[in-house]
Amino acid sequence: MSPSIVVILSLLAFALLMLIPFVPGIIEFSKPKDNKPVVINMDYSKDARYFGKSFRKMVLNNSTYNQPMGEETIRLSKNRDEGIRFAMDVEMKAGESESELLYVTDNLHAGNKSRFLKEVYVKGDCKIEENVYMRALACDGAFEAEKGLRVVRWLDVEKGIVLKGRADLGMSTTTAGRLQLFTDVRFSRLYGNPVCVGDVQVKKLPNLPEPLSYFPQQRIDSISSVALHTKNMMVKPLQRVETDVIASGKITVSQGATIMGSIKAHGPIRIRDGAVIAGNCFGNSDIEIEKGARVGGNVFCQGKLTLGPGVVIGKPGSVKSAVARVGMVMHEGVVIFGYVLAEGGGETRV
């Protein structure tokens, strides 16, 4: 082979070896399979009761049926056509199972160990006996369940929920009214006005002081100008702090102390018996709020949140949130005005 041919072939081989790593990219660029922008839901708007509202809308928009009883097929989403059964009063006997979507125009009574394998929409009230299994339920009336209820996905009720015992509430349980839980309930998201554990008399709650403005107007040089900013903070019993408290370590608010602002700690937060935080409570670690303590604002916790007996978050007429990333335990007597989210799972205890 002549030298010039060898040289040319070598150069071609070199060029080819340089080019080969680009070939998949060249193909993807010339015949794109994945070039669209990542989709943002432009209509996203926070709503704790999204599941229930969305389901109701889907059923009501897609159903053309106008008889109180019967069946039809409705399109619930792009890829899902479902048969739906319409009924007036429904009395599910013990151990019975319903495998279709169910639309109840009046009341629903579910006997022991009955099972609802698809979504249910009840226009009236719901009375649920022990150990009932349901996938998801929307109810325009009131909802009451005995122990052993298991919800796989969600439960949304207009006029209040009472769960009388052990329950597993799936991903979301919400109501425009009062959400009353008892012990041994597992949950992820709760929303109620209020959410309470046990038989709590909300009207008897004493008034909370108005929190400080979290946008102060005074001269500001650093964060210490507007907040008590320390490493670890121990607020003494019955002490009253008239500012926000921020700690790079832990915060302990002793018995009966009052903080007029908000608190934030990068370490654990402990709010002892009867202490009051007028503002919000933010923790990058665990937060423990003990018996009878109150937080007027939101509680947000990157760790585990423990709410002792009689803890109150928010106040009547307000909507506040208790959010815990790792998990949440609520004891009897806890009242939360608004939204509860336990990403790692939550439970109620005596």
Add this chain to the structure above:
Amino acid sequence: MDASMGSVLNIPAAGQKDKIYYGRAYRKLPRISRLHAFIMLLFVLVIEVLIFVFRRYLTYISAYGAWYVARVIEAGPGLAQVNFMYTRIFAVDNMAVYPTAEFAFINLFISIVVLALLPKVQRIGAPIAYWLFYAFIVHLVSSAFFVFVPQYFPYSILEITALYMEVELVTWMLIPPIVLGSVFLYPVSMLGKAALILATLGYSFVFGTVRLAVFLFVLHYGSVIFMAVLFFVFGSLVDFIYIVGFYSVYITGVAHSLAGRRDVWKWLS
């Protein structure tokens, strides 16, 4: 009519996004098992040991391959050995061809003209223009060197190919940890990761050999005035291309394989 904000804004819908079950903001992957980590680290260690043990033979194969191709050069290049890493590795020796003063001056002139004209040439894409800019800066320095102080040029062909083989050998040793580092965390088959490392390594070996042969041709037919460009533009700098190229194909495969795996994805912690 769907009158959501997205549709009104004419935002195109992305495809293939419906196979992962948690919101993208906080979804994550599980940690790989300790056994998985141990085996992969052991695999890389074994590769490193093998490269070290056979370093002399690897350089021999590569240098021989380059020599075999480049032996058509009239001057007749030969294999040579140099000390490196406690052994004698192989390189290629040849008679160095030096540029004449005229040739060096022409190269200097061309470099200056290209550098002056590059900003005015709109047709070349900016990234390519900047690469050319870099290459011609290097060549400008090299040409200037051979115009003004050619007697001080410090390298023989053997010295530069020896340096090339040393860099190649260490690059081969760096590839396994770099490639493993980029894919170590994915909870997918260990065989795939091992294959990626071996494929990248194999490609590097072939690429390095062919490149050395091309270097020998360029240095012979073009003279050592091109040595700087070869080293600084087409040297270890371009080894990055195939490392990322193989990684890109691999990660695409990982994305496809994990997309439908509901059991794999985690949320928050």
Add this chain to the structure above:
Amino acid sequence: MEVVVLILKAIMFFIIAVMLIYAMRHYLFTFNRLMGDQKLYYQDIIDNDLPRVTVLVPMHNEEAVARDVLTVLMKSDYPLDKLEIIPINDHSDDKTAEIINEVAGLYPENIHPLHRNKGLRGKPAALNDAMAEATGQVILVFDADYLPGKGLVRDLAVCFKDPEVGAVMGRVIPINSPKNMLTRLLDMERAGGYQVDQQARYNLGLVPQYGGTVGGFRRIVAQQLGGFDPSVLTEDTELTFKLFVRGWKVVYANSMECYEESPEEWDVRARQIKRWATGHTQTMLRFFSPMMHSKQLTWKEKVDGALLLWIYLIPILIVIGVFDGLALFFLGRMTLVEGLAFFIFVVAYNSFGNFAPFYEIGAGSLLDGSQDRMKLLPFFLFNFAFNTWVISLGSARGIFSRITGRCVQWQKTVRYRTKDARVTEVDEKDTPTNPPKKPESPVPETKS
């Protein structure tokens, strides 16, 4: 001669060491984002007591996009009695002023235009003037090419319930990614930079960066700390460090996503990153020492803050490294380490800053659910020379402006939106609802 060689080698070793530190930093970020515990942003807080918010939209010759951003902002679910929007017409000589006035006429209670026809030009000066007129406790900023979704204002504003939060930053997603190779690369770079880099810094308690758009800050704090310096080209980086040095935190909201238009031409991109480099370097020169001496930052924040501040000087180091290598080469003192340096340069170069390394981009794209775009990763090599040179020029300009005290001119980024993508009106009857992030929706639906 030996001394010269020694110095050259010392410089080379130093540059390689710096590169490796940055590469390791980004490997740590990738590891954390892929497998570490993810820190939640505050979007799950539902509170009926929200602060008054002023949204600032700086505009200079933004006729192509001005109407869109104002229209979508008025579709926000934020309580209208607590929402003020100030579009800032900053010396525009196109139809921006007319468009702003026209849209403001439709919403006189909420949109209060600010027309600036004299005084200093540029975003920092415009923001200062607008802040002086703003009534909101919280300021949110959107550049004119951004398209904020319905719930974005609420979710960004709610974080200021945390008394330590000084500023918030959301995630930027290019809307024009299919356009050409540049937009596709920028789209992936954004995925690495936000999905991985910013979230990891938030997870690790480091220094997430306020990016000047899709974000906001406390008005009183920003004003009392002196507002924005009109001579600094990156007011966002300046505010980030101003806040950190004084004890406030910047939080990153990975779920708060907003579309932007990324540059579609390389020269536009060059101007953009040159401006970033200049401004970032100005900020570095101003805040490096105060940051290191601040008692408000942890040692982790100081290390990350320092690495963040120095990031735009890395290309200058690479340029120095190239010439250092050339000098060693022609002195006949090129050895293995210097030979390998260029390999390390490239691997490590692709391991810093906004310009995320290949494994970070791969991880970000994977987490986003992308499946084929990663094949374009090798094309990032073409950015090497481009970014190195452009950023070096920008950083050098920043140093020069600091030394000479000369003010650097603000340069506007070109917009590409066409009329057929213009927002006209959004139908109210299609009531939007939010799909919560984690759980499944009532029926199987597209997850994104």
